[in-house]
Amino acid sequence: MVRYRRGMEILNRINRESYSALREELEDVAPDLARFVAEFAYGDIYSRGVLDLKTRELLTLAALTVLGAEDQLKSHVRGALNAGCSEEEIIEVMIQMAVYAGFPAAINGVLAAKEVFMEKK
Amino acid sequence: MVRYRRGMEILNRINRESYSALREELEDVAPDLARFVAEFAYGDIYSRGVLDLKTRELLTLAALTVLGAEDQLKSHVRGALNAGCSEEEIIEVMIQMAVYAGFPAAINGVLAAKEVFMEKK
Amino acid sequence: MVRYRRGMEILNRINRESYSALREELEDVAPDLARFVAEFAYGDIYSRGVLDLKTRELLTLAALTVLGAEDQLKSHVRGALNAGCSEEEIIEVMIQMAVYAGFPAAINGVLAAKEVFMEKK
Amino acid sequence: MVRYRRGMEILNRINRESYSALREELEDVAPDLARFVAEFAYGDIYSRGVLDLKTRELLTLAALTVLGAEDQLKSHVRGALNAGCSEEEIIEVMIQMAVYAGFPAAINGVLAAKEVFMEKK
Amino acid sequence: MVRYRRGMEILNRINRESYSALREELEDVAPDLARFVAEFAYGDIYSRGVLDLKTRELLTLAALTVLGAEDQLKSHVRGALNAGCSEEEIIEVMIQMAVYAGFPAAINGVLAAKEVFMEKK
């Protein structure tokens, strides 16, 4: 329970709505997978310190841009904003990914971020 | 020439030896590719500001861990150290990648970093 | 013709509708590609024995979850059900993929499976 | 400016509309990324000679089919047609990718190409 | 502690030596990553039932063949043998991956398995 609570604390700060939505979607097919997100991803990993949450969210954006995981990318663009990243910093991550994963990944990353920025306006 | 010089300035600060080695290796087959690294990757991208070099190196480690690009990963572990990242921070990036790209990517990333740490000791 | 017939026999048992749909879609641009699916994928590979069809479908779900190939994943969720896999077993494959390809791949896999399960209800 | 102009010359010949659309989409979030496409991808790379534009477009189709980058793939199917590739040659690239990246990538590539072919008719 | 013990129980049955080697390698740089393997991968996931260990090992081979993660693949070929899979079944997984991830992935998977088979003889 400690891991879950520790994870939920971080999730509530930076990704509350995305996580609620995920939990609801997974509820009737794979509720444990949602639990693992809270316990392992957030309770075990994001809570480790060493790197602050803002840096962790930027790293996650880099990873998801490389992987082309659009839905998770949008959810973490929201998370990054909530963790205190600016829109400019978020876009900068995607632009840098052009060097390592090519232009299609970078462009798709920027367009996903743009969609999130616009729904906030 | 401005882009090249701007790129070399950053490369000289954080990745001088790796870049010399790369330039030498590419010299007789693809010298332009080495030039593009200096001009585009460093002269156009790393020099943009918005994110500091330390953060940029951590993002690059995230990308290369996801991609499993071992040689480039080792070279950027050196770059990250030169940019002021601690060994702990570097390892932390790789551990976080377990969440997004799975354990094999994270483990291979940590072992690549370890090799670099050990050659420095 | 033997390979094609052998492939179609398996396809008719586990993936008849998906394959008809595919053949129709490819008919005017790449009919040979649909033929290769029947001849090579099913006639040469799935028909080899050693592993039963149920196991083969689970392996395919693992591969497609890692690759993030959503359309093919949905088609093979149907195939897996037709081959005798339970919904629980299918979901379990996706959850296991979190370990090897990360949470985004696993979550996207589960959501794709859920869509197929729901259209059957 | 030379690189930009050189890139735009090629873009105007083979991918004018896709590039305008991209530039517009990126304008308010990452205008530099659109500029890098013109300067680096087209001004530095496509303009190098050695391979003609037709061959370069086919190579790009191969890469994007392997990567599964659907939007960029469609844009380059248009580019390939404008560079003088036939529909048959384009489809042939995707079919060959079945050998190296598997059937899902090949099938998704063919279906993306088909969509572009049909909007032209 | 329950999760760790539950994970170690499975690891001791099917992958004891690989896990000891991993734990030792990670000890001085990322001991927590080794712990997460036992707790999360084995304690949370492999222990879930629904699929037996033999099937789980085959699924893991499929994933690692697609990902091209050679070291982990070899370790899980050993795990699969210990879980009761035959050499033939293991090879069959790799061959099937030619359909979904292409021939290079399948061939590299077979050659990795062959190395493990030969060190046992």
Place this chain on the structure above:
Amino acid sequence: MVRYRRGMEILNRINRESYSALREELEDVAPDLARFVAEFAYGDIYSRGVLDLKTRELLTLAALTVLGAEDQLKSHVRGALNAGCSEEEIIEVMIQMAVYAGFPAAINGVLAAKEVFMEKK
């Protein structure tokens, strides 16, 4: 048998030694996989016409550079040379891949090609 013979004819022209080596390596674990390479990859695909062998080899280099499949890449660098591609053209493919798959893939591709070029000298 027709497909096999048709495939072997092409293999004998452009990749004879690589294929012999592969067949020998796979002989005692997965001889059918070597047969599928001849029958399907070469007998069904490379023999289709529409694109000439030189273009097909360049496309394969693009795919393998993106995938990072080093051993297969080296083998196809040899194949490309045998099919009449120049060293310059081969390198040019890899450089172009920097745009779509990033610099690490392009650099690793160039270095693999260089190794093959040097063993010929």
